[in-house]
Amino acid sequence: MDIAYDAIVIGAGPAGEVCAGKLAAEGLATALVERELVGGECSYYACMPSKSLLRPGALAEETRRVAGVSDAEVETIAALRRRDEVIHELDDSSQLPWVERNGIALLRGEGRLDGERRVVVTARDGTVTTLEARRAVVLATGSAAAVPPLPGLRELAPWTNREITTARQVPPRLLVLGGGVVGVEMAQAWASYGARVTLVEQAQRLIEHEEELASAAVAAGLRDRGVELRLGATVTGARRDADAGVDVLTLDDGDELAAEVLLVATGRRPRTSDLGLETVGLEPGRAVEVGDDMRVPGRDWLFAIGDCNGRELLTHEGKLQARVVAAALAGRADATLRQLGAPPRVIFSEPQVAAVGPTLAQARADGADAVAVDARLDETAGGSWHGMGVEQPVRFVVDRGRRVLLGATFVGPAVAELVHAASIAVVGEVPVDRIAQVAPPFPTRSEAWLALADWSER
Ligand SMILES: Cc1cc2nc3c(=O)[nH]c(=O)nc-3n(C[C@H](O)[C@H](O)[C@H](O)COP(=O)(O)OP(=O)(O)OC[C@H]3O[C@@H](n4cnc5c(N)ncnc54)[C@H](O)[C@@H]3O)c2cc1C
Ligand SMILES: NC(=O)c1ccc[n+]([C@@H]2O[C@H](COP(=O)([O-])OP(=O)(O)OC[C@H]3O[C@@H](n4cnc5c(N)ncnc54)[C@H](O)[C@@H]3O)[C@@H](O)[C@H]2O)c1
Numbered sequence: 001m002d003i004a005y006d007a008i009v010i011g012a013g014p015a016g017e018v019c020a021g022k023l024a025a026e027g028l029a030t031a032l033v034e035r036e037l038v039g040g041e042c043s044y045y046a047c048m049p050s051k052s053l054l055r056p057g058a059l060a061e062e063t064r065r066v067a068g069v070s071d072a073e074v075e076t077i078a079a080l081r082r083r084d085e086v087i088h089e090l091d092d093s094s095q096l097p098w099v100e101r102n103g104i105a106l107l108r109g110e111g112r113l114d115g116e117r118r119v120v121v122t123a124r125d126g127t128v129t130t131l132e133a134r135r136a137v138v139l140a141t142g143s144a145a146a147v148p149p150l151p152g153l154r155e156l157a158p159w160t161n162r163e164i165t166t167a168r169q170v171p172p173r174l175l176v177l178g179g180g181v182v183g184v185e186m187a188q189a190w191a192s193y194g195a196r197v198t199l200v201e202q203a204q205r206l207i208e209h210e211e212e213l214a215s216a217a218v219a220a221g222l223r224d225r226g227v228e229l230r231l232g233a234t235v236t237g238a239r240r241d242a243d244a245g246v247d248v249l250t251l252d253d254g255d256e257l258a259a260e261v262l263l264v265a266t267g268r269r270p271r272t273s274d275l276g277l278e279t280v281g282l283e284p285g286r287a288v289e290v291g292d293d294m295r296v297p298g299r300d301w302l303f304a305i306g307d308c309n310g311r312e313l314l315t316h317e318g319k320l321q322a323r324v325v326a327a328a329l330a331g332r333a334d335a336t337l338r339q340l341g342a343p344p345r346v347i348f349s350e351p352q353v354a355a356v357g358p359t360l361a362q363a364r365a366d367g368a369d370a371v372a373v374d375a376r377l378d379e380t381a382g383g384s385w386h387g388m389g390v391e392q393p394v395r396f397v398v399d400r401g402r403r404v405l406l407g408a409t410f411v412g413p414a415v416a417e418l419v420h421a422a423s424i425a426v427v428g429e430v431p432v433d434r435i436a437q438v439a440p441p442f443p444t445r446s447e448a449w450l451a452l453a454d455w456s457e458r
Contacts, residue, residue, distance in 0.1 A: 003129065003131050006028035007329065008131050009031070009138040010111035011033070011140035011271075013042055014306070014322075015315075015322050018319045023138075024102045024104050026326055031131060032104050032105070033131075035111070038095040044166075046161055048086050053083055053189040054192075056192065058348075083165075112276035113277060114279055117134075117137060133301065136325070136329055137302055139302070140304075140318070141308045143313060144268065145269075147266070148264070150237060156240055158247065159261055160263070164263050170190060171260050172196065173195065173197075174195045174263060175263065176197060176265055177263065177265060179206040180265060183265035184207060184222070188221075188225070188349045191222070197222075198227070201233065206218050206229070209359075217391065217411045218353060221349060222349070225350070230251070233252075234251060235252075238262070247260075270285075270309075271307075282296070292324075294324050305324075312343050317343045342358060344419050351392065352413065352415045353410070355409040357408065360395065360407075363407060369401045370406060372398075374393065377392035379448075380443070380448055381447065382446065384443065392412030392445070393412075394409065394410050396451065403456075405426050408422035432455065435452050435456075436452055
């Protein structure tokens with residue numbers, strides 16, 4: 001006999017967990033289906049371990065910049081032990097009290113749609129349970145690393161984010177394919193533990209969707225730490241050299257790059273190929289398209305949130321989308337995602353990049369009458385304490401006619417916490433002339449915001 005719930009959420013990553021929690025809080029009988037670990041990719045193989053691996057190197061570098069403190073060195077064994085604590089040794093039992101406290105029914109197993117409002121859950125031992133959703137099914141199955149179809153690459157079973165974030169030893173040499181966010185962060189982290197890192201990127205610059213000034217600073221930072229960058233590179237094939245115990249990438253200029261570990265960091269694919277999408281008339285293997293209310297068009301009982309809808313591959317965005325679903329099912333007015341500003345993005349390299357909204361080029365391409373107001377965190381008094389000696393550019397992108405902030409990019413050590421003020425200003429469309437009336441505290445790097453006051457007075 002089918003078991004009925006008001007809502008069934010498939011996937012207990014950050015998006016699914018938050019959604020289930022909010023739905024249960026709205027009083028809906030809610031089931032959460034998870035086939036691996038409650039907490040998802042983010043908690044065990046992505047955000048959390050990667051940030052844990054990056055923190056010791058960042059802090060050690062800051063101690064070298066501050067006179068009066070003994071220079072700190074990274075201790076690899078302790079750092080990896082701390083990473084293991086952060087990922088709870090890949091055991092999700094610490095998450096379970098939260099699930100229980102919130103009255104959510106957790107079903108362990110692979111969830112699959114089986115027609116409208118029906119979900120079949122297959123447990124590891126083969127037991128099959130059929131669930132019926134009285135009101136909604138929410139897909140929150142996330143994404144997995146995409147391995148590009150380069151000759152020989154898939155046969156090598158290269159490392160992805162899963163292996164590199166949980167590695168128990170430092171690879172002597174690490175070859176990173178892809179200079180996006182994952183590639184940059186992992187190159188940074190493992191270089192800090194002594195790996196000799198080479199990063200291969202097909203574009204002419206790293207993190208190419210960010211401002212060029214950010215790409216340049218991150219590239220310089222990696223090079224300073226001994227990372228070799230091969231930008232604008234075309235990889236023609238991959239092979240294993242078993243005698244040497246290395247994987248080899250061949251480039252179109254004939255160069256061969258070899259390393260004990262090859263990491264593929266070339267983007268993600270939605271986990272939707274084995275989700276029964278075809279049983280409800282949708283194409284498997286693709287991102288599940290949704291409207292701003294997170295509903296699949298034409299199927300008002302079906303929602304998709306987080307990485308699996310392909311909108312923004314960021315934990316905080318998935319969590320925001322989860323709230324939209326809860327609001328929609330509760331019939332509240334805030335039930336659509338009003339994307340007033342592009343989501344904030346933080347790249348935890350050295351220097352860090354923290355950005356929100358469009359870059360100058362993107363804003364102009366979107367038709368805005370946009371100008372750049374540039375500043376430097378290292379030229380503020382606060383720069384005497386934080387990231388001393390490091391160039392720390394800031395770019396505000398301002399709509400000249402409307403006199404509002406469209407976007408901002410901060411580059412420098414520990415700038416992650418600076419971006420939220422900009423997000424609020426962008427989303428709130430706070431006039432620049434109003435921002436100009438706010439005194440940034442002295443002596444902090446926030447005084448870079450005074451560049452907007454100067455612009456407003458011109
Ligand atoms: C190395 C790395 C670092 C990152 N760092 C950051 C960061 O610092 N900040 C940030 O905002 N984002 C970061 N991201 C992105 C972030 O990890 C994702 O955006 C986020 O995990 C997406 O959350 P989600 O809930 O949609 O999916 P996931 O976290 O992927 O969770 C989906 C869950 O669904 C389960 N599942 C899948 N299919 C089924 C099924 N059929 N039945 C049952 N369960 C199923 C999976 O087992 C998984 O537990 C990083 C990504 C990577 C790869
Ligand atoms: N700090 C964070 O918030 C954080 C950290 C990691 C990941 N993420 C999220 O995860 C997403 C996925 O990250 P990602 O780095 O895997 O993807 P990405 O899309 O950010 O970058 C992939 C890079 O690989 C390059 N590439 C693709 N094919 C290639 C090839 N054949 N040869 C050489 N280069 C190639 C692309 O040009 C691109 O620069 C990010 O977009 C981001 O949303 C966020």
